[in-house]
Each structure stands twice: as structure tokens, then as C-alpha cells.
Amino acid sequence: MSWEDYEHDMQRCTRCSYCKYIPWRNIKNFDFYEGCPSAARYHWHAFAAGGKFNLGYSLLKGKIEIDDTFLDVLYKCNMDGSCDIACKVNQDIEPLQHMQELRIKCVEEGQLHPVHMLVIEGLRKQDNMMMADKADRGKWAEGLDVKDLSREKGEVLFHAGCRYSFDQELWPVARAGLSILRKAGVDLGIMAADESCCGGRAYELGYAGELTKYCEHQIEVWRNSDIKTVVTPCADCYACFSVLYDKIGKKPAIEVMHITQYLDKLIREGKLRLKNSLPMKVTYHDPCHLGRLAEPWVHWNGREYKPDGTLLWVHDPPKKYRRGTFGIYDPPRNVLKSIPGLDFVEMFRIREYGWCCGAGGGVIDAFPDFAIWTGSQRLREAKEVGAEAIVSACPWCKRVFMDAAAETGDNIKVLDILELIEQSL
Amino acid sequence: MALTNKEYKALEDIVGQEYITREPVIMESYNQVWGNKLAFGDKRHNPPAAVLLPGTVEEIQEIVRYCNKAGILFKPSARAFEYVATKLSCDRGILLELKRFNRILEIDEKNQHAVVEPFVTVCQLQNEAGRLGFYTGKPGVGYSASIISLACCHQEMTISQLYTSGYGRNVLGAEWVLPTGDILNLGTGGREGGWFSGDGPGFSLRGILRGRAGANGGNGVITKCSVKLYPWYSDSPMDQKMKRESGEALSATRLAAVPDNYRAVVLTFPTTEQMMKAATEIGQSEIACIVAPSYLVTSVGQEGNDEQWAAMQNAPPQDPTKVGRSVPVFVNGHSARELAYREKAVMSVMEKWEGNLDPEYNDPEVLAQMFQYQMWSTGVGGLRGTGDFMVSIQGADGSTDMHLNYRPVEFDAFKPFSERGGIVQPSMGMSYRPMEHFALGSSGGIGTGYDPWDENSLAAAREYMNMVYDSNSPFRRFSYSNRGAMMQVEEIEHVHERWGPIYDNADLWLQKVRNMLDPNRVADWSGYIPPEYDKK
Numbered sequence: 007m008s009w010e011d012y013e014h015d016m017q018r019c020t021r022c023s024y025c026k027y028i029p030w031r032n033i034k035n036f037d038f039y040e041g042c043p044s045a046a047r048y049h050w051h052a053f054a055a056g057g058k059f060n061l062g063y064s065l066l067k068g069k070i071e072i073d074d075t076f077l078d079v080l081y082k083c084n085m086d087g088s089c090d091i092a093c094k095v096n097q098d099i100e101p102l103q104h105m106q107e108l109r110i111k112c113v114e115e116g117q118l119h120p121v122h123m124l125v126i127e128g129l130r131k132q133d134n135m136m137m138a139d140k141a142d143r144g145k146w147a148e149g150l151d152v153k154d155l156s157r158e159k160g161e162v163l164f165h166a167g168c169r170y171s172f173d174q175e176l177w178p179v180a181r182a183g184l185s186i187l188r189k190a191g192v193d194l195g196i197m198a199a200d201e202s203c204c205g206g207r208a209y210e211l212g213y214a215g216e217l218t219k220y221c222e223h224q225i226e227v228w229r230n231s232d233i234k235t236v237v238t239p240c241a242d243c244y245a246c247f248s249v250l251y252d253k254i255g256k257k258p259a260i261e262v263m264h265i266t267q268y269l270d271k272l273i274r275e276g277k278l279r280l281k282n283s284l285p286m287k288v289t290y291h292d293p294c295h296l297g298r299l300a301e302p303w304v305h306w307n308g309r310e311y312k313p314d315g316t317l318l319w320v321h322d323p324p325k326k327y328r329r330g331t332f333g334i335y336d337p338p339r340n341v342l343k344s345i346p347g348l349d350f351v352e353m354f355r356i357r358e359y360g361w362c363c364g365a366g367g368g369v370i371d372a373f374p375d376f377a378i379w380t381g382s383q384r385l386r387e388a389k390e391v392g393a394e395a396i397v398s399a400c401p402w403c404k405r406v407f408m409d410a411a412a413e414t415g416d417n418i419k420v421l422d423i424l425e426l427i428e429q430s431l
Numbered sequence: 432m433a434l435t436n437k438e439y440k441a442l443e444d445i446v447g448q449e450y451i452t453r454e455p456v457i458m459e460s461y462n463q464v465w466g467n468k469l470a471f472g473d474k475r476h477n478p479p480a481a482v483l484l485p486g487t488v489e490e491i492q493e494i495v496r497y498c499n500k501a502g503i504l505f506k507p508s509a510r511a512f513e514y515v516a517t518k519l520s521c522d523r524g525i526l527l528e529l530k531r532f533n534r535i536l537e538i539d540e541k542n543q544h545a546v547v548e549p550f551v552t553v554c555q556l557q558n559e560a561g562r563l564g565f566y567t568g569k570p571g572v573g574y575s576a577s578i579i580s581l582a583c584c585h586q587e588m589t590i591s592q593l594y595t596s597g598y599g600r601n602v603l604g605a606e607w608v609l610p611t612g613d614i615l616n617l618g619t620g621g622r623e624g625g626w627f628s629g630d631g632p633g634f635s636l637r638g639i640l641r642g643r644a645g646a647n648g649g650n651g652v653i654t655k656c657s658v659k660l661y662p663w664y665s666d667s668p669m670d671q672k673m674k675r676e677s678g679e680a681l682s683a684t685r686l687a688a689v690p691d692n693y694r695a696v697v698l699t700f701p702t703t704e705q706m707m708k709a710a711t712e713i714g715q716s717e718i719a720c721i722v723a724p725s726y727l728v729t730s731v732g733q734e735g736n737d738e739q740w741a742a743m744q745n746a747p748p749q750d751p752t753k754v755g756r757s758v759p760v761f762v763n764g765h766s767a768r769e770l771a772y773r774e775k776a777v778m779s780v781m782e783k784w785e786g787n788l789d790p791e792y793n794d795p796e797v798l799a800q801m802f803q804y805q806m807w808s809t810g811v812g813g814l815r816g817t818g819d820f821m822v823s824i825q826g827a828d829g830s831t832d833m834h835l836n837y838r839p840v841e842f843d844a845f846k847p848f849s850e851r852g853g854i855v856q857p858s859m860g861m862s863y864r865p866m867e868h869f870a871l872g873s874s875g876g877i878g879t880g881y882d883p884w885d886e887n888s889l890a891a892a893r894e895y896m897n898m899v900y901d902s903n904s905p906f907r908r909f910s911y912s913n914r915g916a917m918m919q920v921e922e923i924e925h926v927h928e929r930w931g932p933i934y935d936n937a938d939l940w941l942q943k944v945r946n947m948l949d950p951n952r953v954a955d956w957s958g959y960i961p962p963e964y965d966k967k
Contacts, residue, residue, distance in 0.1 A: 017468075031809050033554070049484055063474060064463075070459055094681075096811065312882065319736055319817060
């Protein structure tokens with residue numbers, strides 16, 4: 007569907023502002039009831055998903071044009087989907103898909119953000135979103151003596167993703183992930199320098215063609231190998247492989263798992279035993295791309311109609327809206343709860359209505375101050391529940407939390423779940 | 432006409448650059464609210480010339496004084512989730528969005544009242560007060576509604592008013608920036624003793640505050656108000672146990688059970704007359720916290736329209752008159768003994784009027800959902816169908832007998848529309864909200880569904896509304912005081928022109944007061960009485 011196809015959704019946005027907050031009935035603390043970082047940070051209604059429906063409608067009716075303000079509003083958004091979940095508690099409309107299609111329109115018309123242009127230029131030349139040299143892609147695993155599946159055979163591909171591959175501060179986490187799986191006896195390897203971007207972040211910026219390109223590349227590589235399962239420690243890559251590829255009609259034939267799912271399975275099967283006690287109070291941050299945005303794509307083709315005698319817009323065949331229900335919420339929690347001595351505490355905004363770390367939607371590249379602000383709000387929440395550490399399962403989250411902690415002088419520990427597992431083994 | 436650069440700069444100097452904008456793109460998000468298509472023929476109305484986010488009362492005063500000097504229309508807005516919430520009567524007008532006024536300033540446990548700022552929602556106060564053992568009324572407009580909008584700018588009348596009175600009667604004090612920029616403190620808000628007052632601003636001042644149809648910022652800016660709180664005998668809503676089956680969406684989240692210290696039942700009677708007699712008796716006995724004639728939830732809510740439609744198709748056929756003959760009754764008690772006494776009293780009234788507890792309406796899960804909805808207002812589910820609905824007859828205030836006589840007239844009036852299609856009244860007739868324990872009768876309401884994006888439906892809705900709001904319509908003989916106008920479903924001049932004479936020319940004195948308070952006519956009148964109009 008293109009952005010114009012959401013006209014009926016634009017019309018039905020009521021301005022209830024539910025998109026700005028977590029669902030009202032899930033609020034536990036009114037210091038932490040905001041759901042949309044953009045609406046919370048940038049004052050004006052336009053920054054909320056409801057405001058963007060308004061902008062879309064006015065654009066459709068020729069009342070406004072895409073200008074710098076329009077782009078500013080559209081791109082100061084983490085595309086984290088909090089709005090989508092909260093809206094759909096009351097409505098059957100698609101705020102997130104509408105914003106995605108507006109971004110695609112902007113790109114198609116050459117209305118680009120200058121920083122994103124550089125990132126995409128880097129992607130096209132170097133196959134990564136980090137503006138780094140592709141030849142360095144496998145360096146993070148140097149010395150680990152891991153199989154290179156572009157040359158050798160192995161059942162499980164460990165796909166590190168762009169952030170883990172090029173953010174040296176995060177290399178220990180990726181290395182930990184690899185080590186944990188090997189200790190559990192998993193026959194795995196990496197693609198080293200031949201690994202490439204999943205294409206998901208480019209798609210979120212509006213570069214739909216890049217998603218198709220990298221999707222086709224990945225699937226071709228996987229098809230020509232003996233790989234049976236792709237395991238990734240990156241939530242973005244997981245959502246891209248499992249949701250976006252399916253969305254564009256190219257669902258991978260092989261199994262794709264986030265590493266927390268895989269570890270949960272290994273622990274349940276007794277193949278991974280966590281022994282060391284870690285007496286620490288931690289909380290878990292749901293990465294958006296592992297949580298609500300990881301909900302499987304629902305394909306639907308049909309018509310919208312009102313049955314006679316009703317005033318109810320329904321679908322033929324019935325359409326199952328993606329309301330975030332089937333994201334990956336329990337496996338990472340199961341893993342954390344398996345660690346001896348760990349005191350696990352939940353924050354106020356969790357699971358479907360978790361607060362974003364701040365990295366998504368290209369914000370980390372174009373508006374780093376906004377990303378850090380968003381991350382710092384999450385650190386504040388983690389501290390409010392008494393956590394000594396905030397634990398996530400995505401390199402983008404960890405990056406922003408580390409930056410936010412450094413910026414604000416916060417002393418809360420920022421960890422990935424893999425670091426805890428490694429310590430507990 | 433847009434603001435001049437000089438004017439914009441003057442306003443910017445008051446609030447600071449960060450808190451003012453006139454970017455055309457951003458203005459387009461301040462002109463689209465549900466109901467616009469019905470009211471203005473388009474989803475969009477004219478955008479404001481600028482939007483400001485003042486941070487202090489002093490800034491508001493300065494803005495208002497500058498508007499007087501420069502001849503700029505202004506309109507305050509809190510949550511802006513309402514017909515005409517962002518509408519300005521001319522292009523040379525600015526919106527003051529009050530999102531920086533977002534604090535509960537005080538919850539006075541001893542005197543049972545709360546002082547709030549305009550951006551504080553019902554949800555916020557309900558939950559925070561709940562943790563201290565207090566309850567504020569339930570609005571019919573969802574949790575995101577502003578307390579001050581309900582209390583000072585409208586006359587919100589809902590089911591829980593049996594227990595709490597209506598929001599409009601709950602104002603104890605208010606800090607009011609008049610259209611001249613001066614501050615007027617109402618009630619004991621202006622006294623050194625604090626905000627508590629048994630009487631509040633007084634009957635007539637409350638009327639001036641809200642006007643005939645809800646002031647909507649038409650008389651200045653309310654920057655603080657004090658509202659009454661009532662006892663709450665259970666956990667705060669946010670601490671209640673909720674229920675959601677595995678695989679169910681958040682939208683299906685519901686209260687697991689009616690809380691301890693509360694009981695919910697639905698009584699069904701052989702006739703509507705018997706139901707109303709029983710409801711009145713229970714209400715006047717002051718033993719229940721909610722008595723809601725003909726206003727009930729009959730099934731557990733579904734997560735979306737498709738699921739709802741499937742449930743509707745699978746539901747067994749229902750007696751269409753049964754809802755009209757039924758009444759939900761909620762009782763509470765600070766002790767088990769008090770609760771048992773009240774429950775027993777309700778049962779005895781039920782028996783007296785030959786009622787029964789129909790199992791179809793007394794399923795514990797449905798009762799819990801009804802309790803959640805009627806005590807707390809957990810959303811505006813009526814908007815999911817088409818994105819719109821209208822309260823076609825809200826506030827047909829009158830005695831029980833009047834309502835019983837009114838009901839068949841209304842039914843007949845709607846019948847041709849029902850047969851023609853395009854608009855529906857899902858509740859199969861009027862439901863009633865008690866007024867002062869039924870001592871003043873009740874307030875009737877009918878939600879009417881329509882689809883603004885279906886031309887036939889829109890036309891039918893307009894035709895029906897025109898009939899309802901015609902003072903020569905079949906409803907006229909009831910001196911029908913429609914407050915559907917509360918949501919500006921009825922055009923604002925029409926509200927005053929047609930209904931003013933019926934109510935002792937109230938429009939004339941209201942207009943005089945308005946013009947005295949606003950000599951330069953800078954407070955927007957989209958939802959308040961206009962400074963002048965030609966009497967037809």
C-alpha cells in the first residue's frame with residue numbers, strides 16, 4: 007500500500023492522542039506514561055502519529071507540500087511503533103505503516119535528509135549502515151577461530167549485523183554471543199567480511215529498494231549454503247529477516263532466530279547451564295525490534311466494507327491487525343530469570359508498550375541529541391525501579407544507553423543479556 | 432489573515448522561541464479533530480495563525496493582554512479531543528496549548544478535593560487519587576479528557592454522577608485568566624484559607640464559566656481548579672488485577688473481577704416503567720454508587736471491528752426491548768456489613784418492582800467489564816466503528832415521567848432513519864444518567880452512529896440532527912434542553928438563537944456578560960456564545 011491508500015485511516019484519526027502515551031489501562035506510574043519519544047520531546051501535535059495522519063491528509067488534499075519542516079517532523083521519529091500499539095487499543099487504523107509509506111514517498115521524490123543520504127551512500131558502497139569499510143566487517147571475531155561459512159559448512163549462521171561488526175566498544179558482546187553458543191556445542195560460523203547489511207534500517211528511512219536488494223542477496227547466500235538456522239544478536243536484523251522480508255513477499259525458507267530465543271531453547275533443553283550467581287538487581291529493556299516490531303507480518307488482501315445495518319468497518323476476509331501481541335517478550339526474560347542470584351525487576355513501560363531506546367528510524371544518525379535524550383529517559387525509569395543495571399538484547403539499544411549514561415553522568419550499568427550469560431556460565 | 436512578523440515576535444518574546452510556531456505544516460495538525468466533517472463539511476477547518484505553549488500563568492496573562500492590544504483572537508486548549516476543540520472563529524487567531532500545565536497540585540485528603548492544572552487528565556487524577564482512597568467522576572469521553580475541561584468548560588453528565596455529582600457541579604474553586612488578562616479567583620481559591628469550599632464558585636458563576644454549550648475557551652483561560660473527591664474503597668485502577676488471555680491483544684485487556692467492597696448487578700424488569708420506578712427508588716435511597724437505567728454492557732469487548740462483527744454474528748438473538756427494561760446497579764461499602772446491607776436493600780427494591788437478575792446480563796466477566804467501563808471510562812470504543820459518532824440527544828433533562836413519555840416519541844422519530852439506514856442507534860433507545868440521586872430526575876442520552884465518509888450516512892445524520900435540534904420538532908413539547916450541543920454537534924449560533932427564548936432569554940444575558948468580560952472580543956467563540964448575532 008502507498009501512503010495515499012491510508013486516506014481512510016487519516017480520516018478516522020480522531021485526535022484522541024492515545025498515540026502519545028502508553029495505553030491508559032497499562033499505566034503504573036504517571037512519571038512514565040509517555041509512549042512516543044517524539045511527541046514527548048518536540049511539543050507539537052505534528053510530531054505524534056496522529057499529527058502525521060493530519061499532515062498526510064493535508065498533503066493529499068494539496069494544502070501543504072513536503073518542505074524542511076515536514077521532513078523534520080517525519081524524521082524526528084524513532085519508528086518504534088509505540089504509537090501503533092496504543093492507537094490500536096481503541097482504533098483499527100495503521101499509524102506506523104502510514105509513516106513508513108510517507109518516508110518511502112519522500113525518498114522516491116528525492117526529499118532526503120542530508121545525514122541519511124551519507125549513510126545510504128555508505129551502505130551502497132560498503133554494504134553497511136555504519137559508513138565503515140566493508141573489508142573490516144569480520145574483524146570483531148578475530149582470534150576466535152570461528153568457521154567462515156562463506157567458505158566452510160555449518161548449520162547455524164551467527165549474523166552479527168552492522169552495529170556489532172563496526173562498533174568496537176560492542177565487540178566484546180558479539181564475541182560473548184559467539185562463545186556462549188560454541189560452549190553449548192552449536193555448530194556455527196559467521197560470514198565474516200561477506201556478511202552484509204540486512205537492509206532493515208534503510209527501509210525504515212524510506213529506502214525501500216535497499217531492503218529488496220539486501221533481502222535478495224541474503225536469501226541467495228543462505229540458499230547456496232548448508233545453513234539451517236540464522237541466529238542474530240541484533241534485534242533490528244531479527245525484525246528485518248523475520249518480518250520485513252516477509253512483508254515484501256520474500257520470507258526466508260530457513261529458520262531465523264534472535265539469540266535470546268536460541269539461548270532460551272538451549273537452556274530449556276539443558277544444553278546451556280548457568281552456574282555462577284550474579285547478585286545484581288537488573289531490569290530488562292524490550293528492544294522495539296524484538297518486541298512489538300518483531301510480531302510476524304500479516305498478509306491480507308481483500309476489501310473493507312460495512313455490513314448492512316451496522317456502522318462498523320470490517321474486512322472480507324477478516325483482517326488480523328498487528329497489535330504487538332506476538333513480539334518476542336518472554337524468551338529474554340526466561341533467560342534472565344535462569345541466571346542464579348539475579349534479582350529481576352520490571353520497569354513501568356514493558357513488552358508491547360515499552361519505551362524506545364532512541365536509536366530507531368535513523369534518529370541515532372541524524373538527531374543524536376534526541377536519541378540520547380530518549381535513552382536517558384529509559385535510564386531514569388530503570389533507576390526508578392531500583393535497578394543497578396539495564397539489560398537489553400540489541401546493540402543499538404546498548405549504544406544509545408551507553409552514550410546517554412556518559413552524557414548524563416549516570417552510573418547505572420548498561421549491559422546486553424549476552425554479557426550476563428557469559429559471566430554466569 | 433496571518434500574524435505580522437511584529438506580532439509574532441511580540442508573542443515569541445513572551446513564551447520564548449521554543450514554545451511558539453506558525454509553521455504551516457505544524458498548523459495542519461491543529462485543525463483536524465473528529466466531528467469536523469459533520470460540523471464543517473471537511474476533515475480540516477481553518478488552521479490557527481500560531482500555536483503557543485505558555486509555561487506560566489503570567490505568560491498567559493501577557494499573551495492575552497497582547498491579544499487585546501493587537502486584536503488577535505485566542506483560544507486555550509488542553510487535550511483537544513473534541514468537536515471544535517481547535518476551531519477558531521477567524522484566521523487571525525492563535526491557540527494556546529496548555530500541555531505545560533500538567534500537574535496535580537494538591538490532593539487534600541482531609542477536605543476531599545484536588546487542585547489540578549488544565550492538562551491533568553481524568554485518568555491521572557483517578558489513579559493518583561485512587562491510591563489515597565479517593566475517586567473522581569467518570570466522564571463519557573475517555574480517560575484522556577482534561578479535568579478542567581470537564582469541570583469548567585462543559586457540563587459533563589455521566590453515570591457516576593449518582594455518586595459524585597456531575598463534573599460541572601464539582602468545581603470548588605478556579606483560577607481564571609479573563610479575556611482582559613486579569614485574574615479572577617472563584618470560590619475560596621481566592622481566599623487565604625486554601626481551595627476548599629463547600630459551595631464552590633456558585634451557581635450563576637458556574638453557568639457563566641461554561642455557557643450554554645460548553646465554553647471551549649470562549650471566556651478566557653482556566654489555569655487551576657479544585658474539584659471534589661469521593662471515597663474509594665478498593666485499589667487504585669492502576670493497581671487492579673487485569674485479565675488478558677494468552678494471544679489476546681492489549682485492546683482486550685479487562686478488569687479480572689469486580690473489586691472487593693463493590694458489587695455489580697443488572698436488574699431486569701417486565702416493563703420500562705417498573706425499571707424506572709425501581710431505579711428511582713434505589714437512587715433516591717442513596718445506597719448505590721451507580722444506577723444506570725438502560726445503559727449497560729452486554730458482552731465482553733472485542734479487540735477489533737472484525738472480531739466484534741464475528742461476535743455479533745454468533746450472538747444469539749436478543750429481545751430488543753430488554754436493554755431498555757434493565758438497569759445496572761453498583762453498590763459499595765466501607766465494610767462488608769455495609770456492603771451486604773446495601774446489596775440487600777437493592778434486592779428488596781428489585782423484588783418490589785418484580786425484577787430479576789437475568790443470567791444473560793449477570794455474567795461475572797461482563798459485569799467486571801461493565802464496572803471498568805462505567806466507573807473509570809477506559810476509552811471511547813464508539814469511535815472504532817467509523818471514526819465518529821454523535822451524541823444526538825445528550826442531556827434531555829427531566830423527570831422520570833417525562834422520559835417515559837419522551838421515549839416513544841424519540842423512537843418514532845428515529846424509525847424512518849432506522850429503516851432507511853445510514854445511521855444507527857446501537858443502544859436501541861435512550862439511556863439515563865441520574866441527576867442528584869434522581870431527586871431532579873435524570874438526564875437522557877442517545878449515542879447515534881454515523882459514518883462521515885459515507886455521503887448517505889452523513890446526509891442522514893445531518894437530517895436527523897436538524898430535526899432533533901429544531902425547536903418546532905416533535906421533541907419541542909418536552910421543552911427538550913438538548914445538550915448534544917455540549918459537543919457542538921449543534922451549530923453554536925443555533926444553540927443560542929433557538930433555545931435561548933425557551934430558557935428565559937438566557938442567551939441575551941449570557942451575551943451581555945460575555946461582552947462585558949471580553950470588551951475587545953478576543954476570546955474565541957466557536958464554542959461559546961458569539962459576541963453578536965442577528966436574532967431570527
